[in-house]
Amino acid sequence: MHMADALISPAVGCTMWVVTASLIGYCSKKVKSEMYDEKVPLMGVLGAFIFAAQMINFTIPITGSSGHLGGGMILSILLGPHIAFLTMASVLTVQSLFFADGGLLALGCNIFNLGFFPCFIAYPLIYKNIVRKVHTQPYSHQNQQKKDKYILIGALIASIVGLQMGAFAVVLETLFSGISELPFGTFLLMMQPIHLAIGVVEGVTTAAVVIFIWKARPEILDSALSTSSLSNSKLNSNSKSLSIRNVVIGVALATILTGGVLSWFASSNPDGLEWAMFKTSGVEELKTQEGIHTSLSAIQEKIAFLPDYGFKSNELSESNKSSENPNLVDSDSNIVNAGTSVSGLVGGTLTLLFTVVIGVALKRRKSKITIS
């Protein structure tokens, strides 16, 4: 489920970073305005709990594989969405830094996929609505059983929906990045069923643990449900600038702005410092190469079998084929490619060797210094 740096383009990565950063900022502000210092240790320790809970696996009866507790949903149920989002973000940050799950650029995407959907969509819209109906009813044996059922249904649906949305976001982000060749439909068909299964497991475990907690220490869940609603109303009357609607509008604007600016930057400025996702052709770079190494390219042109450029784009060859004599172009481009790709191969190997040599030399020198 974790996106990796290698699979996303800077435009997508930066856009998701802006979105996630503004969400973190919003949640931090919101959390700070509530009874903050009381919740600090709670948040931290529960984040650590998410790690620890992964130590305990159970065996899924039929398949024999093992399942464990997921993160976002149970945190939302226990702590409310804002704290849960911050906690999830911190868990994912630690994972990305220490286990290199995902990566630094992809961290924005990961926090959004695994934090935003369960905490801000699935929990408030699905779980809360389902459970609220029974939550205020007075205690009795029948009510208790009914409540268990509602919690189970709520957690199950919410987990499934949250994970499905997260998986869908992964597919979209990969698609927009354009690094992976997987077509939209195939990738979707791969991701969604897997995450349906994961969602069911997560939903059932979450519900079971919540019911356990509710039986053992009902006041924990009571306070979680009531404080979040209470503080919501209090906050809305206090400061209107922090209402979720404004934040959503702000985030949407920021997304469009960064996405738009970056993609414009990418398409309008295809050579030089280019943060592009569309660049597949080497034609633009040919010009810079010639500009800088004019003497080089002059000689290059004379030598027929090693002309200057390597990677040929698909679109280029197709458009060439359609416009000109296909035979001529084909044979021509064959030679071009053969020559330069050999140069690329040789040069690449040499550079790699240089790098290794530099590393070894540095190491040698260092060990000499330490010995002497």
Next chain:
Amino acid sequence: MGNLQNNLFDIFYMDTLACSKTWIHSLDPRAKVLTTLLFVGIVVSFGKYEISILIPFMLYPVIMITWANLPIIYLIKKMVLLMPFAFFIGIFNPFIDRDIILKIDLTFISLLDIARFVDLTKFIEIMGLQNSTGVIEISGGWLSFFSIMIRFSLTVSAALILISTTGFDSVCLALQKFRVPSPFIVQLMFLYRYMFVLIDEASRMVRARSLRTFDADSKMRFSLFVPMIGQLLLRTLDRAQRIHLAMCCRGFDGHIQMVRKMSFGMKEILFIAGWSFVFVMFRLYNIPLNLGILLSKLY
């Protein structure tokens, strides 16, 4: 279970690495965070078929690892363990993107005398490339696949190098200086501090259970799993309350005070400027290609 325990060991180990004393370690964390971000950003910014231009970027991990005295075998092992995700997404590229983008004429290779060192025919067989009249045809899919794998190893190694030369607390401090909201920073530090404690607790519970079962590999049933997690959660909540009281006694006001000197001096500026210059040069000029062209001409 073994997996997370290994991960825990990894964290311990990386913390010890972060405590060693080289001049890289003593740099201001902000400089290292910025350089790492720049590196990752530039590496990711290349088009999907680029391979040769990515190779010079390996200089950064290689030099940093040697300067900071990091165990290279360990880092490589760690990277290989993380490979599967990128591999499984990337491996579809060769099957879907079958357009031939790169053609290498074997006659030129024999001209360059590479064939003497590398048995290319075997390579071609393994890769399943079509071989028509001495021209190896490489599809765009294979190119982008290798590009993905190179990017992956570059970005992952950058993150690992950052954490094992800086340490988590220092990274947090740097983030704080970059105006990341303080609740998030406090949360990160807390999480990091208590992760070890709680993972220990969880593993104690698991061990206690397995000591009481009769057959060694008895499976954990769901009916047992729930109370265990529930217990752990209850203990965690109690612990949080104890911590809170203890912190209140010591005058906690919502901020973690760190007494650590951070100085952003000439060394840091040089570090950032030097690497940025190198990265931008690598980004602008395809060094391996030019080198190859030069070399083939000399030949």
